[in-house]
Amino acid sequence: xxxxxxKSLGEWLVQQGIxxxxxxxxxxxxxxxxxxxxxxxxxxxxxxxxxxxxSFISQQMGIQRIDLSNYLIDSKIIDxxxxxxxxxxxxxxxxxxxxxxxxxxxxxLNIFALDELRAKTGLTIEPAVATETExxxxxxxxxxxxxxxxDVIKIxxxxxxxxxxxxxxxxxxxxxxxxxxxxxxxxxxxxIMDAVQEGVSDIHIEPEEDKLSIxxxxxxxxRHEKAPPKHFxxxxxxxxxxxxxxxxxxxxxxxxxxxxxxxxxHAIDIRVSSIPTSxxxxxxxxxxxxxxxxxxLEQLGFPSETLKVYQGLLRRPHGIVLVTGPTGSGKTSTxxxxxxxxxxxxxxxITIEDPVEYHLExxxxxxxxxxxxLTFANGLRSILRQDPDVIMVGEIRDVETAEIAIQAALTxxxxxxxxxxxxxxxxxxxxxxxxxEPFLIASSVAGVVAQRLVRIYCKECKGKGCKKCHxxxxxxxxxxxxxxxxxxxxxxxxxxxxSSEDIRKAAIKNGMRPLREDGxxxxxxxxxxxxxxxxxxxx
Numbered sequence: 001x002x003x004x005x006x007k008s009l010g011e012w013l014v015q016q017g018i019x020x021x022x023x024x025x026x027x028x029x030x031x032x033x034x035x036x037x038x039x040x041x042x043x044x045x046x047x048x049x050x051x052x053x054x055s056f057i058s059q060q061m062g063i064q065r066i067d068l069s070n071y072l073i074d075s076k077i078i079d080x081x082x083x084x085x086x087x088x089x090x091x092x093x094x095x096x097x098x099x100x101x102x103x104x105x106x107x108x109l110n111i112f113a114l115d116e117l118r119a120k121t122g123l124t125i126e127p128a129v130a131t132e133t134e135x136x137x138x139x140x141x142x143x144x145x146x147x148x149x150x151d152v153i154k155i156x157x158x159x160x161x162x163x164x165x166x167x168x169x170x171x172x173x174x175x176x177x178x179x180x181x182x183x184x185x186x187x188x189x190x191x192i193m194d195a196v197q198e199g200v201s202d203i204h205i206e207p208e209e210d211k212l213s214i215x216x217x218x219x220x221x222x223r224h225e226k227a228p229p230k231h232f233x234x235x236x237x238x239x240x241x242x243x244x245x246x247x248x249x250x251x252x253x254x255x256x257x258x259x260x261x262x263x264x265x266h267a268i269d270i271r272v273s274s275i276p277t278s279x280x281x282x283x284x285x286x287x288x289x290x291x292x293x294x295x296x297l298e299q300l301g302f303p304s305e306t307l308k309v310y311q312g313l314l315r316r317p318h319g320i321v322l323v324t325g326p327t328g329s330g331k332t333s334t335x336x337x338x339x340x341x342x343x344x345x346x347x348x349x350i351t352i353e354d355p356v357e358y359h360l361e362x363x364x365x366x367x368x369x370x371x372x373x374l375t376f377a378n379g380l381r382s383i384l385r386q387d388p389d390v391i392m393v394g395e396i397r398d399v400e401t402a403e404i405a406i407q408a409a410l411t412x413x414x415x416x417x418x419x420x421x422x423x424x425x426x427x428x429x430x431x432x433x434x435x436x437e438p439f440l441i442a443s444s445v446a447g448v449v450a451q452r453l454v455r456i457y458c459k460e461c462k463g464k465g466c467k468k469c470h471x472x473x474x475x476x477x478x479x480x481x482x483x484x485x486x487x488x489x490x491x492x493x494x495x496x497x498x499s500s501e502d503i504r505k506a507a508i509k510n511g512m513r514p515l516r517e518d519g520x521x522x523x524x525x526x527x528x529x530x531x532x533x534x535x536x537x538x539x
Contacts, residue, residue: 009038012056019047037107043132050131057108057129066094066104068134072189072196072263073142077101080121083143089113092130092138095264099123104130104138145186152190153228156183162235170234172249179239179248187228188239192270192285194225196263199476200287205240207233207280219455219477220328223470237274237281244272252276271355288357297337300330301478303518310449310483314342319446320409322396324421330453330479331418332357335392338416339363348387352379353394368394376401384408393417399435406436409444423515424450424484425503428494442491451481452536454519454528463529478527480519480536484512 010024019027019042027041034041042048058065073094080101081093090106091113101123105113108127117125130138145152156162162184164170170178178184195203195216202217207230214227228236238248244257254275261268269288274281302310313321321338323331336358339349343362351360354368354376364386366379376393377400383391384404396402396417409415421430427448431441455474457463465471484490484507493503508514519533 009056012060013042013048018052023047039107050133054129054131061109063108064102064128066102066128066130067262068092068094068104068130068138070259070261071104071138072193072261073138074193074264075142075146075190078142078146080123081117082120083139085116085120086139086143089116090132090135090139091117092135092142094128096123097265100126102126102128104128104135106130106132106135141182141185141189144182149187149190149226149228152183152187153232156187156232157229159183162187163231164234165231175234175238175248178235179242181235184232184235184239187232188236188243191236192261192268192287193263195285195287196266196268196289203283203285203287205237205283205285207237207277207282209279212236218470219474220453221455221472223472233280237283240272240283240285241274241281244270246272246274251281269357295333295337297341300334300337300481301522302481302483303513303521306481306483306513306518309485310447311341313447313485314338314414316414316446318409318412318414320405320415320417320444321446322417322419322427322448324419324424324427324448324450325452326420326422328453329451330477331451334449334451334479335416335418336360339390339392342390342414347389349390349392350383350386350388351392351394352376352383353392377404380404380408384413388413390414391416395419396431396434402431402434402436403440406440406444410440421450423500423504424448424482424512425500425507426450428503429500432497438494438497442486442494445486447483447485449481449483450515451479452515452519453477454480454522454532454536456522456528457526462526474528474532478522480515480522480533482512482515482518485510 013019014021014024027038027045027047030041031038039053043050043053054065057063071094077093077096080096086092089110091103093101093103095102101121103117103125105127108129114125114127145155161181162178191203198216198218200216200218204215206213210230212227212230212233214225215222216225241248243259246255246257257272259270261270266289271286273284297307297311323334325331339360343349350364352366352368356365356367359365368374368376368379376397380393380401381404391408391413393401393405393415396405396419405415405417419427419430421427428441432438454477456476456478458466458469458473458475460466460468463473465473469475487510489506489510490503493506516533516537519537522528523530523533
């Protein structure tokens, strides 16, 4: 920092009450004697924390603050800046968009560093600020271990980093050291980065008798990936548990946790589940990418006529709209797209979910928490005292929740909820089986959407199979759906407690297009295959 910046820093610190004038003068004397920048002197003397320092630079200079502690950096980005330059100026490249390179720097006002970076990379440099501790750690992790996963594994084998043989007992203190080793961190980071780039929804790390198996779930289907040797099992699993704030000493009982990472412009929420098995702890990581869920109703895959009718339901002032289907059928995406389409400043929208998967701006979202008796039913009662216009219930699991949701709809609220049923008519019989009176269902439910997700043909190869789709022929998914709107015929059948099949026939007569028919229409349009439609619509 130049002389003017140093003076500004000192003045700001005194003004904020972080240090007094006497401390500033002592620090400035040491600065002159040692040649260290004022910021380093103050941090070394314990007069200011690194966090306060980056806050000053970020707020007062209008420079973006980057938290590198949860940032995954692509090796292609790292290769743009030589290590000698990164260490010389204490910086790390993190994101390239077009001809612009964002670098996290300890001193983002260092014009010599910015000029040299510009000359070396040929790119416009966008400086961001991070703490010295974060930058040093990122440099060590990114430059010490470079190359492919095979290269990282080779380094780990040569250096005996993270190697734990089968049956070997390892001390907790040693294990804590292993999980902070740069090659171990890099290996786990690369696995997560690969998964994010591939659009993976779940990473499965599965210990077997003589090997470690890794599988990615892509477009709803699990696929084997190249896995590190068995002797890195403890290091990898322990590293993930540390990230998710789980107890690495506890290996006998299931644990659940979560952590957040940033990669480029992606903010990823990762839910971690660990269970003990015969050959070690089995880990499943669910990757929730906020960028992949928030889209418009038009992108859900509804046929144009179905979409018009569904949008009509969303404009209703009250009533229940149910979205049904098995786990992984895209219900959450449909609900969030629905809420987004009606999310205006004149509406108070509140949700209760388990878990809150993505955060919606302007929407109050409540996380179910059984530990404090915050259930769907109790949460819903509280929501009704918050003057809501629109309510979303993550899942109706019992008669109590169902009846409160119905009462909310009958008293002037628009309610969205999910149910686990195979088709739209099945939602009605499911509610009756729960113990809800038919007249309550008839008077409150406006419509039911049932859906599945089908894999769609890869746009690169049109379904033949290529490198982009890993020779599967498919890349991406789209919903197939059926929409049942309630009319007098359906309500009359409901009051008679008619069978699901009778309700289905009446709904089709009323214009409902069955799931499979919607799927086969997409087959005719060349979007997906008949095999794929039959796979997801079989009873």
